[in-house]
Amino acid sequence: xxxxxxxxxxxxxxxxxxxxxxxxxxxxxxxxxxxxxxxxxxxxxxxxxxxxxxxxxxxxxxxxxxxxxxxxxxxxxxxxxxxxxxxxxxxxx
Amino acid sequence: xxxxxxxxxxxxxxxxxxxxxxxxxxxxxxxxxxxxxxxxxxxxxxxxxxxxxxxxxxxxxxxxxxxxxxxxxxxxxxxxxxxxxxxxxxxxxxxxxxxxxxxxxxxxxxxxxxxxxxxxxxxxxxxxxxxxxxxxxxxxxxxxxxxxxxxxxxxxxxxxxxxxxxxxxxxxxxxxxxxxxxxxxxxxxxxxxxxxxxxxxxxxxxxxxxxxxxxxxxxxxxxxxxxxxxxxxxxxxxxxxxxxxxxx
Numbered sequence: 001x002x003x004x005x006x007x008x009x010x011x012x013x014x015x016x017x018x019x020x021x022x023x024x025x026x027x028x029x030x031x032x033x034x035x036x037x038x039x040x041x042x043x044x045x046x047x048x049x050x051x052x053x054x055x056x057x058x059x060x061x062x063x064x065x066x067x068x069x070x071x072x073x074x075x076x077x078x079x080x081x082x083x084x085x086x087x088x089x090x091x092x093x
Numbered sequence: 094x095x096x097x098x099x100x101x102x103x104x105x106x107x108x109x110x111x112x113x114x115x116x117x118x119x120x121x122x123x124x125x126x127x128x129x130x131x132x133x134x135x136x137x138x139x140x141x142x143x144x145x146x147x148x149x150x151x152x153x154x155x156x157x158x159x160x161x162x163x164x165x166x167x168x169x170x171x172x173x174x175x176x177x178x179x180x181x182x183x184x185x186x187x188x189x190x191x192x193x194x195x196x197x198x199x200x201x202x203x204x205x206x207x208x209x210x211x212x213x214x215x216x217x218x219x220x221x222x223x224x225x226x227x228x229x230x231x232x233x234x235x236x237x238x239x240x241x242x243x244x245x246x247x248x249x250x251x252x253x254x255x256x257x258x259x260x261x262x263x264x265x266x267x268x269x270x271x272x273x274x275x276x277x278x279x280x281x282x283x284x285x286x287x288x289x290x291x292x293x294x295x296x297x298x299x300x301x302x303x304x305x306x307x308x309x310x311x312x313x314x315x316x317x318x319x320x321x322x323x324x325x326x327x328x329x330x331x332x333x334x335x336x337x338x339x340x341x
Contacts, residue, residue, distance in 0.1 A: 021322035
């Protein structure tokens with residue numbers, strides 16, 4: 001499990017769908033035109049679930065689970081955690 | 094046939110493995126995959142050749158160089174079965190064999206359980222999937238699912254599909270699960286040389302495509318996601334306004 005970046009920011013828990021979308025933008029920005037970059041971040045066959053975003057919108061935190069989201073047992077513990085930070089290069093604007 | 098580096102040549106491989114295994118459980122696990130009979134027909138787990146060798150050893154010390162160096166043929170299998178049947182007819186021998194047999198038999202359920210656990214996990218992996226869509230032709234796609242936290246309790250996820258390397262096609266869909274049905278509320282796709290949006294629908298998006306300005310794949314994915322986010326509430330009201338009440 002690789003953790004990208006990390007600048008301490010004030011994070012708050014993702015509680016609404018809008019928060020999820022906001023966090024998901026970080027993933028899109030990280031993937032860009034090279035989705036296989038994700039293989040470097042986490043092993044294949046895992047699902048992200050946004051858990052927190054920074055108050056200033058500069059970072060998002062994801063729990064990583066094994067397998068697909070629909071089939072995921074809600075009691076299953078996450079395999080790890082990934083934090084993505086928005087940088088000028090990754091920003092989608 | 095693979096022979097361990099430190100195997101002694103005067104002792105058959107299977108016998109050596111058995112002795113070492115009984116001493117060390119780690120070696121037992123390591124030696125398991127390399128168990129292959131010299132006749133190279135079947136593994137020892139199914140062949141029962143080691144049973145035959147073990148019986149040879151117990152029968153009056155028949156572990157001489159001539160007997161042990163002779164490669165066991167598959168005829169030994171039927172001989173071993175015959176010995177097994179004869180011994181089972183004798184109560185004391187049957188008792189001894191009953192103590193021995195679980196050593197070999199107990200491996201099989203463990204392997205099966207492991208395989209089934211791996212298989213069930215593999216079924217859940219949707220990251221690399223094969224899309225056999227007829228028009229552009231089948232190809233592997235990288236699928237990235239992101240579960241969304243929903244305050245209304247409905248499980249939702251954004252499913253991004255990336256095809257080709259370098260990237261040829263991007264598809265972004267918002268999926269929901271209602272009453273046990275997985276549906277795609279809306280889907281963006283840049284297939285057929287156009288970046289388009291399928292009209293919202295349930296459980297499949299509508300057939301009508303709305304062409305959008307042609308942009309790069311990355312921008313398309315970002316735009317689709319941003320638009321889903323911005324317009325989701327409106328679409329949901331339109332699509333599920335009346336029908337949603339019926340569904341619930």
